[in-house]
Amino acid sequence: MTDLTAARWLFGTSLAFHIVFAAVGVAMPLFMVLAEWRWRRTGAEVHLDLARRWAKGTAILFAVGAVSGTVISFELGLLWPRFMAFAGPIIGMPFSLEGFAFFAEAIFLGIYLYGWERVGPRLHLASGVAVAASGALSAFFVTLANAWMNSPAGFELVHGRATSVEPLQAMFPPGWAHEVIHVLLSSYVATGFAVAGIHAFFLRRTPASAFHRAALAIALGVGGAAALLQPLSGDLSARQVAETQPVKLAALEGHFETRRGAPLHIGGLPDAERRTTPFALEIPRGLSLLAFHDPDAVVKGLDDFPRDTWPDTLLVHLAFQLMVGLGSILAALSLAAAVLAWRGRAVPTQRRFLGAVVAAGPLGFLALEAGWLVTEWGRQPFTVRGVLRTADAVTPVRHLALPFLGFVALYLFLAVMVAILLWRQIAHAGPAPAHAAAAGASP
């Protein structure tokens, strides 16, 4: 394993791990606040119980997210010091503002978790809202930095150094909006379906549980709404990527030859040597239509770009197909849920439907990870597209396989522990925990 490979694996593993907790940190506070809000409005104890239990889960997941995020902020320098020496001053603004959003999130989560008996109802609910808002704001700022890596702006390159830096222009590079929207929605989809999956599992066992019904209504309501909006956001993204990152678009579609009225490849295994995508279902003019909303538009193929600026087409295409496929399944399931809910005037609890929700539980996070891989793999071989190659950004420090293996062991250990802990939390919830609220009071 070369040091560059080890650095990429270490950073990739750290992000793949952290991104789950980051997404949960965006969405889970919203769920918990909605539960508390419903309790305060209706007085139904199940919602109070739900808010408290979700808050506990949020506390565990947020803590792991906070420390794994710290690892990443250090790893930016530990693994990519040349990238940070170059880009730090250009993308530092969103990171600095993210720092304050993180402060707000940590402060108000502390008040929310430990303040049930210490602060008034309004301040408590407001603290929850502040956590949910600052969680979303954190994701907003961090995604801006990633958008800059995809479409660097706000500086001039002179002899390999950045001059005339305009921090505000760099903060909002071309295409920032679509990426931010896509990331935020994906957090609600992934967390919503994961949470819905867990409660649907218990609801199949104890169909009468008002607790799990209430949970399913909120998680599936938010997650499903986001899943229905996500295809629209995906369409916006595709058009933006076509315009600002044509290499990435060509790679993720397995599109080699520049042509008018380009077909869409569904499935298939792009072969960079032969410059074709065999085994794919081809939809004539589909790509032109999707990328430019014009069946006759010209879509640039990979052939238009130097070979040494291509990403790994096979990986990017497969990750993209996976993301779109899973997203479509979740959108279809959300549509079915909406129809069933509208017909039954309540959260649907048919056994088969619940089975589908259980099965869909992990799909949101799989799609989120796949989508993240699309944008990262699709930018390779660059860390900053067209400006700084990943191979030039890596640290001169040697023997990176060692910290890589160490952190993989640490993350695996934490992942297993979090899973066990959450399982115990939920298993302790029991079938009808209507009066467990007092026992589950603030720790």
Added chain:
Amino acid sequence: MTPADLLGAVILAALVAYALLAGADFGGGIWDLLAAGPRRAEQRALVEHAIGPIWEANHVWLILVVVVLFTGFPLAFAAVSTTLFTPLVLLLVGIVLRGAAFTFRAYDDRGDRVQARWGLVFSGSSVLAPLLLGVIVGALASGRLRVAPDGTPLSAPLAALSPFTAATGLFACALFAFLAATYLAVEAGGALRDDFRARALLGGVVVFLTAVVAAALSRSEAPVVFHGLTGRRWSLPLHAATAVAAVGAFAALLGRRFRLARLAAAAQAALIVLGWGASQYPYLVVTDVTLASASGPRATQVALLVALAAGALTLFPSLYLLFRVFKGERPFSVVDRRPARRA
């Protein structure tokens, strides 16, 4: 005062806040490890009660330092990251394990052996993290880290390890434990308060001893800082103020004026961090990286200062609210008007 100087001051101020707040949280973990006597369980419960709602917010000060460093002084961030690779990785392991284990222990409330093991991970990593922080600060001050102008490390990977940095590492542990004990003495009641009063007094003695060792070693091993601490105009007043704070903390502890002791201990720790920063000014990494040589574009530094000022407007009221809620109605008062039994 250039923007770089102002940003340097912000970093130092954030480090002071980190030492006073997150440092005390680590110190709480150290007392968890060293919990002893008939009230061992109560000591641990108080530590958990005291840091539970606030440790995550306190931790963010470190993130702020990292972010301001790489935004304002990108070359310094690169240089520090490469020359101190190993201690930084170990610090991260400590930070991850401390936070995760604390949360796992707090929420897995079954009181069984598994929970006890999490307690050991929590307290063990609460020693590891400040030890490495102290080593890192000592190494930055030592002058043994060598960096080329473009940020490439020239010193050996383990250059950070020396008797001096070992001393600063132990000093950091002692200081954080001392801080934690004085804070906990305010929040404790009854016999538990005496436990932490005794621990604070013991911690103060260890702080003094490790400080003497580190200062003695700094003469040969960190000459720039040694010179800064002895030969500048403000050296004497600084040491005088630190000594007054240290003696004041001791006297207040002996006189059972716990809130006053907390203030004096915090002042002492703040002055120590400020003294370190001022004595190595203008170096970020002695002697190859300065505030000026590591600075990014001025436009960014100015924009960052504006962002920090705007952020502070939201941060400080929120922080005050947090401490107001969890540390009593007079969270920062120095007068023990009535016993603060909150545990």
